[in-house]
Amino acid sequence: MGSLPAERRFNVDSVCIIGAGPSGLVAAKYLVAEHAFSRIQIYEQRSTPGGIWNYVPHQSFGCRDIDVTQADARAGTDRPLWHWKDAAGVPDNQLPEETVFMTPLYDQLETNIPRDLMGFSDLDWPKDSQLFPRHETVLEYIKRYAEDIRHLIRYKTQVLDICLTEDARWRVRTRDLSHRDVTESEEIFDAVVVANGHFNIPYIPEVQGMEEWSAAYPGSISHSKLYRTPDQYAEKKVIVVGNSASGVDIGSQIQRSCSPPLLMSSKSESFLVNTPSPDKIDKPPIAEFLTKNRSVRFEDGTIEQDVDAILYCTGYFYSFPFLKSLDPPVVTSGERVENLYQHIFYQPHPTLAFPVLNQKVIPFPLAEAQAAVIARVFSGRLGLPYEDEMKTWEQDWTKKNGDARMFHVLKFPADADYIDELHDWVVSADGEGEVVTPSDEPSRGVVVRRGKTPPYWGEKEYWMRERFPAIKKAFQDMGEERHRKRTLQDVGFDYEKWKGREGG
Known part of the structure; x- marks a missing residue:
């Protein structure tokens, strides 16, 4: 991490957190532990915590297609899907409408990280949960983690715009999603934590002939965000593109129901163990779509005919449509988030922070490490360099990792080292571990230890x-x-x- 001269200090009073998924909840807990803020407000567009761990069944979105090719990281605010609540047992009656937002969860999803490594540092998994928990177990685990900060969450509230005020604070404009009638409001905060995640806008690379193929065979090209069950591909000739976590897992499911062999197209070796199988053939990237005979040509020159479906498991754009007024911007191509320091702080105005942008990482402990830094910077107990030095850090990181999709990738052991470096930065904060009187308990003689210590990997x-x-x-x-x-x-x-x- 290198030298971190404490030249700028911030004394924040009010903080807004976008999203009540894991990283937003973690941020709230570490901010609360500082006992330094008069207001911490979480905005969540869903009606429950958990973020992308909220499962949305296939019937909730029908056969809605995604754009092919998907190449715009600034696709706009996430659109809610309205549907009637379950009115089972209520004769001739329907309960009020509610909103649903698409997530990339699929029916048979199990984590690809063992629970011993994945969890929050201060919450044990249920003893009867399997080593790699199912998504239902993870959601319940997150809901338990949220119990003591539920009062900070404003549900069914979508953030539409965040912009700087003249006095360098943040104006946050939101929409009430408790009903279809558009009701907007604005509030001012000293700092904002952008914890809405980066699994919303699917990335599908542009390939010659793709548009013509999609027009000729509607619905044949899709993205893992819309995948729910392997039954969608039963008895079909299928190509799965991408071999990261979702590609390997979804591919193994489709392989059991599709017309063999499954074709796995990828441009590099997977970081996961890829088991050889006679019912699966590894192929290079697709070079061209050929509408005649439903064919595709791969980069090695081979051609496959009569292909029924192509499922892209190729990740997502970084997208923050509510930050479109920022200058300089944080998103242009969507391949990475720009003008940040240490993958977290917006250089011109570091009271804007982005946790867990990194990929190939263990998200929950990383969220804790970054939230601990954010909380101490916002409370004034840690300082940050001036903007020029922040820019130098970004330039140096770009030279090492590249300026595109690899920018935020932390392959092991870089991710583990980063967690420990952040921990060491945190424990160097002013007044670390000191006993203080909470601002809301001035007359009862209550004292608490300031700050929450993030995990350290041994x-x-x-x-x-x-x-x-x-x-x-x-x-x-x-x-x-x-x-x-x-x-x-x-x-x-x-x-x-x-x-x-x-x-x-």
Whole structure:
């Protein structure tokens, strides 16, 4: 991380958090622990916490197509889908409408990170949850994590615009989604935490002939955001594009129901363990779509005919449509977030912060580490360099990682090192661990310890992080038996035994 001279200090009084997903909830908890802010407000456009871990069944959005090709990171505010609440048991009656927002969750999704590594530092997983929890378990876990800060969340509230005021504060304009009638309001905050995630606008690369193919065969090209069950691809000849977490997992599901073999198209080797199979053929990237005979040509010159469906598991754009007035902007191409320091702070006005933009990381502990820094900077206990030095950091990082989709990627061990570097930065804050009287308890003699300490990864966490792709494969290879596996030892991985062998 290098030198972090404390030249600028901020004393923030009110903070707005966009989103009640994991990173937004974590930010709120670390801000609350500072005992330094008169107001912390979370805006959440859904009616429950959890963010993308809220599952939306296929019937909620029907057959709505996405644009092909999808190349605009500034596609506008997320559109709510209105539907009637479940009125089962209410004869001839319908309950009020509510909004649903699409998420990339699919029916059979299980985490690709073992729960020992994935969880929040101060909340245990249910003892009966499997080693790689199902998405339903993760949502309930997040809801439990949110219990003590639910009073800070304003649900069914969509952020439409955030702009700077003349006195360098933030004007936040929102829309009430409790009914269809458009009701907007504005509030002013000293700081904003943008925690709405980056899994909203699908990225589908442009390929020659794609537009013509899509017009000739409507619905044949889709994105993993719309995938829900492998039944959608039963008995079809399918190409899955992309071999990151979603591509490998979804591909393995489709492989069991599609017309064999499944074609897996990718441009590089997966960081996950890719099991060879006679029912799967690895192919290079698609070079051209050929409408005749429903064909595609791959970069190695081979051609596949009679292709029924192509599913792109190629990720998402970074997109913050409510920040369109920022100058300089944070998003242009959407391949990364620009004008940031340490992947977090907006350089011209660091009271705007972005947690968990990084990819190839373990999100929950990273959210804690970054939230701890944000909370201490906003409370004035940590300082930041001036803008010129922040720009230098971005330039140096760009030279090392590139200026495109790899900018925010932290491949192991860089992600683990980053978590520990942030921890060390946090514990260097002024007054760290001191006892203070909360502002809302001035007369009761209550004292608390200021600040919440983020996780620090030791040898065991590094050991798990390095091996989790192999751990996931061992788990998957157990078939239905995997649902009864709770620990690393259950799938053949034992840290203590490994440590004993290494030590011996």
